[in-house]
Amino acid sequence: ETGVTQTPRHLVMGMTNKKSLKCEQHLGHNAMYWYKQSAKKPLELMFVYNFKEQTENNSVPSRFSPECPNSSHLFLHLHTLQPEDSALYLCASSQAGSGQPQHFGDGTRLSIL
Amino acid sequence: SQQGEEDPQALSIQEGENATMNCSYKTSINNLQWYRQNSGRGLVHLILIRSNEREKHSGRLRVTLDTSKKSSSLLITASRAADTASYFCATDALGDSWGKLQFGAGTQVVVTP
Numbered sequence: 001e002t003g004v005t006q007t008p009r010h011l012v013m014g015m016t017n018k019k020s021l022k023c024e025q026h027l028g029h030n031a032m033y034w035y036k037q038s039a040k041k042p043l044e045l046m047f048v049y050n051f052k053e054q055t056e057n058n059s060v061p062s063r064f065s066p067e068c069p070n071s072s073h074l075f076l077h078l079h080t081l082q083p084e085d086s087a088l089y090l091c092a093s094s095q096a097g098s099g100q101p102q103h104f105g106d107g108t109r110l111s112i113l
Numbered sequence: 114s115q116q117g118e119e120d121p122q123a124l125s126i127q128e129g130e131n132a133t134m135n136c137s138y139k140t141s142i143n144n145l146q147w148y149r150q151n152s153g154r155g156l157v158h159l160i161l162i163r164s165n166e167r168e169k170h171s172g173r174l175r176v177t178l179d180t181s182k183k184s185s186s187l188l189i190t191a192s193r194a195a196d197t198a199s200y201f202c203a204t205d206a207l208g209d210s211w212g213k214l215q216f217g218a219g220t221q222v223v224v225t226p
Contacts, residue, residue, distance in 0.1 A: 004155070006155075031211070031212065040218065041218060042201075042215075042216045042217055042218045042219075043156075043201070043216040045213060045214070045215070048211065048213060050211055055211055056211070056213060090155055090156070092155075092156075094212060096211065096212065097210065097211070097212050098143045098144065098205050098209060098210060098211075098212045099143060099144050099161065099163065099205065099212065100212050101146060101158035101161060102156075102158065102214065103158070104155030104156040104157070105155050106153070106154050106155045107154075107155055
């Protein structure tokens with residue numbers, strides 16, 4: 001039990017589909033993160049939310065759209081994705097601020113056909 | 114941009130042996146963290162070392178930090194098959210108050226019985 005739950009665990013979608021990834025944390029944290037993990041590459045930070053406000057958008061293409069309705073839930077809305085977007089998408093949460101360990105979900109394995 | 118770089122990329126050892134991996138980073142930091150990732154799972158926080166600390170222990174883990182060389186090492190003593198995983202260092206840049214982490218590409222460790 002990691003305290004951070006991601007659904008779905010696997011997703012296969014065509015390039016014209018619209019889907020959403022969901023992340024939920026039960027740890028009382030006030031910061032949430034989306035990362036992209038591709039084979040043989042470092043984790044790429046995509047978005048950061050602190051106290052429900054987006055504080056980071058690392059030049060992520062607009063076909064990825066995050067939503068944080070409250071401090072416990074985080075979504076990543078997907079539309080018109082490209083084959084190179086196939087990856088493991090990881091959600092994490094922490095207390096906001098420096099020196100806080102991040103708690104990760106087990107990710108959504110996304111495959112774009 | 115990638116901040117941490119782990120070395121070696123892969124390490125294969127036998128049970129009972131020690132495993133050592135290194136991390137180098139480029140800019141000044143508040144702290145450095147190590148994480149473990151088992152295949153198909155999310156990352157798990159192992160240990161955090163602050164910039165004013167030189168060594169830290171947690172169970173069979175020993176972490177060192179040399180800020181003058183911008184490097185850290187993770188030692189796993191008396192390794193077990195269950196230690197088979199990828200290990201990542203992550204840095205928290207000096208002056209960043211939000212706690213954003215930059216990860217390296219990881220060291221893949223295989224422990225054979």
